[in-house]
Amino acid sequence: MKEFKFGVTTDTIIFYIDSRKNNNVRGLPEKYFGVLLVKMNNDVYKDKWVLPGGFVNMDETLEEANSRILKKETNLTDVYTEQIGAFSKVDRDSRGRVISIAFMSLIDKTKLKNNIGENASWFDIYFNEDDKMCNIKLVNDTEKLNLKYKKKLVDKTTNEYDYISETNNLGFDHEDILIKGIVNLRKKVNSSDIAFNLMPEEFTIGELKQVYELILGKKLINSAFRRVIKDKIVSTNNYIKTGGHRPSCLFKYKK
Amino acid sequence: MKEFKFGVTTDTIIFYIDSRKNNNVRGLPEKYFGVLLVKMNNDVYKDKWVLPGGFVNMDETLEEANSRILKKETNLTDVYTEQIGAFSKVDRDSRGRVISIAFMSLIDKTKLKNNIGENASWFDIYFNEDDKMCNIKLVNDTEKLNLKYKKKLVDKTTNEYDYISETNNLGFDHEDILIKGIVNLRKKVNSSDIAFNLMPEEFTIGELKQVYELILGKKLINSAFRRVIKDKIVSTNNYIKTGGHRPSCLFKYKK
DNA sequence: CTAATAGTGTCTATTAGACAGTATGTT
């Protein structure tokens, strides 16, 4: 049957929150938000950074393929994952006609025990955006990638935007996939509890607020944040020292 | 390359609003909400109703394939369409390893000029649901399909549910696809303007409210609805007689 | 007139933004 000759891949956007010391600042670690990328080495996109992904086997579902790739890259299982969408431009892959289904996973990077592959690297994400554009900086220890998107308002009542990539600093169409993942993550962060998948078991409200701010790319109002979050968390009655001043209470997610 | 042997199809959930006279009631036509199905005739699912769909050609994107199939079934172009998700159970299609990407389209059935294919049929949708289950009746002139879903609360803060199909009255995994489309439509109806894609150019507020009620499967409060909708519509200053009583104003969508 | 549908007004409860103010630790 002539139609059975598509290649199918999954690509997975592994968003992480990392907690580590900023050398310029005294006190406790800070939070960083980012994404795992791998460097291509055997293709026309040689040396381009891309989202981790791979071909789907004939005997597995898309979700199973995605879990397999996630485990291969991070050695993690039982990770929060959701489907983002299918990408199918005819010339998106030079190896042939390949469609890709993108997934988004959320991990707490501090939980990682095993090292990632030598071609992989964690890139912190920094936003710089306004109503017309969104610039994204992806930064690891040695490299800095600048992605630029034009924002087009598509629905004024819901303030929904289309993002059109104007750069070409990731391989394949992965700039399109990444921005779709970010938009999806931001929407869900505001309307569900998925942010807790990025947190350790116990955390302070200040840390949680930092995570929301990193994802949304803007500062939140303290009292409003506490109000919204207070029904979702439960105190452990343990306190930790933070930043050298008043200790803060550790909370858990109330499921 | 051994991986290049997937079949890829698109399946499209064509939701419609129809306006037609209910024989039991005097006065103006009523609104009906439903979905287009086609009867299989050449497969293991012979005589099962399924969503219209077809194989993606090697030289077209998923979106292009979906538009082609939509045009074939309804002769409509320029229809509001969005991607719903990819479905990939290994045994979902007996013809081989086929994954399907589902789309959702919204049409105003009264705009249709051309007849649909002889294997296709419009099925009105009726909901009967509570917190634990959702029963869906699909009704055309001669047949009635009952779909039953178990509802599982997955996120109490956002009141988000999983729907697990307990019936097998559509072919393939199309019960799964249909419920995902309905959930997606309901979410978007509440947070965007997509419902206007189901309306004619001019409509009364009462008609618009009916459409929202049909999709959401529940009655809305009149004054609250008018408050929310009033910034999205603009009066044409034309009035029509409705139901034999006070005339109502015709409005247009304010883009 | 009555019945039926169209459309308005208003009270209340809930929630978000803004921001002042209090609490408790380190240095």
Added chain:
DNA sequence: AACATACTGTCTAATAGACACTATTAG
């Protein structure tokens, strides 16, 4: 004591639900 961070309280604006109320027309 000074200051940084944790945390609370309160005013206001916006919005949704509930429901009573008025308006207009057919019969």
